[in-house]
Amino acid sequence: MVLAPLVIDSIYSYASMRDGEKLLIVALTVWRIVHGQIWISVSRYLTAKGAKRIVNKSIEFDQVDRERTWDDQVIFNSLVIYLLKLYVLGTNTLPFWRLDGMALVVLLHVGPVEFIYYWCGNFERTRYWEVGTEQNDMECVIRMKRKGQWIVLRRKFHIT
Template sequence: MASQPGPLTRWPWHRLGNFKYVLLAPWVAHSMHKFMADSGEQRDMFNFLIFPILLLRLLHSQLWITFSRFQTAKGKHRIVDKSLDFDQVDRERKWDDQIILTALFMYMVNMVVPGASHLPWWESRGVVLIILLHMGPVEFIYYWLHRALHHHFLYSRYHSHHHASIATEPITCKGCSLSLSLCVCVCGSLI
C-alpha cells in the first residue's frame, strides 16, 4: 500500500478477497448463453473468447512469476543482492486485479460499441496501425503519466507502493492502484 493512500488506491472489489472472480460470472454466463443461442455467422466469437483469454493471461503471468522467483531463489542472475522478502510477496499478491479489470472493460466495450465483435481477426494494415499507435501516443502518454507519478504528491499516494519492491519481478508493477490501471487500460484500448 502507498505511504499515504489516495482515492482509488484500492480496487472496488478489494473486500471480496479471493471471491473477486465472481464479478465475471454474469458476463461469462451472458456470453456463453449468447454464443449457444446464436447460430452460424451471428455467433459472437470475441465475446465468447474473452474469458478463455483471461485464463490464458493468468496462466502466462503465473508461469513468469514462478520462473522469476525460481531465478531469484537460485541467485545466479540477481541484479540486486537482496532476496525476495515476505512483505514484498504480500504487497504484490493482487497482481491479477488488472487482468480482471481488462476483462470487464472488454465485456463492456463489446456490449456498448455496435459491431465491435465483428471486426476482422487479422488485417495487415491494422497490425501496422496498432504498432504505430503504440509507439506514438500510447508510449508517450504512458511515459508522461509515469513521470507525473514521481511528483511528490502522486508518489506518496500511488507510486511508492511500486518502488517499495527492491527485488523486482514481472508482477512488481501489476499490484499498482486502480487509478493507474484505469489510465493504462484506457491508453491501451486506444489501439
C-alpha cells in the same frame, strides 16, 4: 466469481447464436491470467533459489514483488471489454482482428507513445518534483550474522 456471469453468458451465446467473440474474451482472459502466473512463479523461484542471495534465510514474497494484485487489471479489462461488447451500439459489426489496425497500434506505440512515456518519466525524476519533500533521505539496512545471532545495522544519510 466476478467473471462467472461473463463465462455463463459467453457459453450461452456460443451455444445459441454461435457468437464466438464473447467466448474469445473469456479465452484471452484465461490466457492472460495463466501467462501472468507463470511469469510470477518463475521470477519468485529464481529469487528464492538464486545464487545472489545475501542472507541464507527464508524470503517473504511481499518483499520480492509488490504486485500482489496483478490479476485485478486483467479482470477489470475483461469486464470492460465484455460490457462494451454488450451495451455499446455498433460493436457487433466491428471486426475482432484487422491487420491494418494492428499496424496502426504498433506505429503509435513505437512513435509518439514511447516518446511521451519516456519524456514524462524523465521529467518526473528531475529536481523539480523534489523541492520541499524528504525524498532525498535514504536508509541503508544491513543484516549480518555475528556469533550466531542476527544483528541489524541501520544508517541514515541524505543524498544531495
